[in-house]
Amino acid sequence: MIQGTTSDAGKSTLVTGLCRALYRRGFRVAPFKPQNMALNSAVTPQGGEIGRAQAVQAQACGLPPHTDMNPVLLKPYADCGSQVIIHGRAVGNMDARRYQEFKPRALSAVLDSHARLTRQFQAVIVEGAGSPAEINLRMGDIANMGFAEAVDCPVLLIADIDRGGVFAHLVGTLELLSDSERERIRGFVINRFRGDIGLLRPGIEWLERRTGKPVLGVLPHLDGLYLDAEDALVQSSPAAHRKDAQLRVIAPQLPRVSNHTDFDALRMHPQVDFHFVGTGTLPPPTDLLILPGSKNVRGDLAWLRGEGWEGAIRRHLRYGGKLLGLCGGFQMLGRAIHDPLGLEGPPGSSPGLELLDFETTLEREKQLCNVSGTLFLDRAKVKGYEIHAGVSRGPALERPACRLERGPDGAVSDDGQILGTYVHGLFDEPEALTALLHWAGLPQPRMFEVGRERERGIDRVADAVETELDMEMIIGLLTEQLR
Structure with a gap:
């Protein structure tokens, strides 16, 4: 499972890249996001609705999208209310408190979908939502550690260095987890790095000493990368108001x-x-x-x-x-x-x-x-x-x-x-x-x-994953799960 220190840390992108990298290596692999909150969605061949990011991740796996890949989708229609979609179908509108009461039913849908995927595929790469350190949302969590603990899934934690404070994000997230959750995190990934990697190494060495956990790699900032946005609005064109546009x-x-x-x-x-x-x-x-x-x-x-x-x-x-x-x-x-x-x-x-x-x-x-x-x-x-x-x-x-x-x-x-x-x-x-x-x-x-640009984007991320991450350790975690 890939969890992030913040929203937009790179979880969707890393899952996409891992899915394509494993697919290239001959794995039967599928993506999975237990709960997604997004207004960008896709329709599966069976006529169900899922998050658009999971449809792109399915493409990375050479698969058609399926509702089991995103069993719970929340589509906000107001600041305090969302349409709740279970296994591709809307079951009603709920405010946050009512959804908390609904969580046991949502968890059942999540576990059913995950079980079906694990029976069909050698590898299932899971994407968390937001951050596992949102302690106000820990009760009844189905999106991050609550799910990982329920299915006994190892976790990699990704943080975005482009935001600043990457070491504080990683160490602070660990500090806010329970002992069992902290043990579940098997390593870190640093995302969107620019510049001389040598200047980052002292920080990586400190982080590994401080936490006892390895940094599996540093992903570069991929300028001009195109993948469908999970939810955040892209403000302008890559050329930002092209002067020569017709x-x-x-x-x-x-x-x-x-x-x-x-x-x-x-x-x-x-x-x-x-x-x-x-x-x-x-x-x-x-x-x-x-x-x-x-x-x-x-x-x-x-x-x-x-x-x-x-x-x-x-x-x-x-x-x-x-x-x-x-x-x-x-x-x-x-x-x-x-x-x-x-x-x-x-x-x-x-x-x-x-x-x-x-x-x-x-x-x-x-x-x-x-x-x-x-x-x-x-x-x-x-x-x-x-x-x-x-x-x-x-x-x-x-x-x-x-x-x-x-x-x-x-x-x-x-x-x-x-x-x-x-x-x-x-x-x-x-x-x-x-x-x-x-x-x-x-x-x-x-x-x-x-569509060609999307496919090129998926391959660019997979290339970076293969080059910059410790893929043998990641495959070792998957093999451990298979046993």
Whole structure:
């Protein structure tokens, strides 16, 4: 199991790299994250929902994603509430106290999934969540040491040197663990190091003397690495507002933005300058404005209005700009959004932006499926996935944005200036990306394949793991488990 001293210490990345490295060596290996809290998710071939990071880790193992790889997924819709997903299916909304009471059932799901994986695979690489030293969350823990103790799993602890205080993070984390938990940690990994490794060695030697535990290696900072983000929002393109970009694209940084990995292909496209616009900043002039997905559509629509985006969107359209709505963003384009069951907040209805003639009602059964078909633009091939509780109805849907194998999807305005769709991953298919960039105003878009960049990122991490970590010790821990 890989645990971290902090959130974003590199747990997901290290698990991905270890999975690919072991897969290359011929191991039957699978990833596992007992509990994930994230608004970036993926749909399995069986129609279940899991964290997106685990889908990428499955790819690193040469496997299709499965709900057993992430049996508990928490999707926050408010500061104090999350939708709880067990084995790929939503079981309800819970605040923190109610979820604590639910934990025994969640633990049962976690242990069932882990048992199934260990029966099928030689190696299971487990990812923790946050930090094991969050002592306020120790009671009933299923994400870190609570799980490791339940299944008797050895742990490696990773810390991010780029944050500063790496030795304090590692020693402080050990100090806050129980004796049995401290014994369970078999070594350390230091992540995102830059510079002369010789200057770090005195600190490593001190750490090993102080704790009696080895440092298994130091992973370098991998500049420009692309892997789908587990949850944290990537603020801008790798070139940070490219001066030579031929197309400007922006999206509002909604408080509950979901599946923002939809925009990765735009962030990395060499002809596109894409960035999110946050609180207190009105949108600058742009060619394409995209309303992203949301875990709380009515709440995020109210935020948009409060930030002055409604007038800015209408001004953008008057000047001939293109507007695209993805999933929750698509729902915002209609006349109204109804949530009679209170699935994403208090029950009620909200007026939409009234740019397309349809209404959406949130229903209890969530739509979860992988989809493929063609765009209305040049019949370009499109492939992606749907995750939404909303069902949209109205005349605008008679002019669909996509023709999917399962039927028509989305809507396009009569003048072709506004497009809305439920398809996440819309830009991941090179044909669809090219057609959409041309529609948005780019005369000659270059073909770009984000899937190839993802595969390259997985291999880069695996190369670093093989080169910099003590793989023989790691394989020894796995062999110990097999015995």
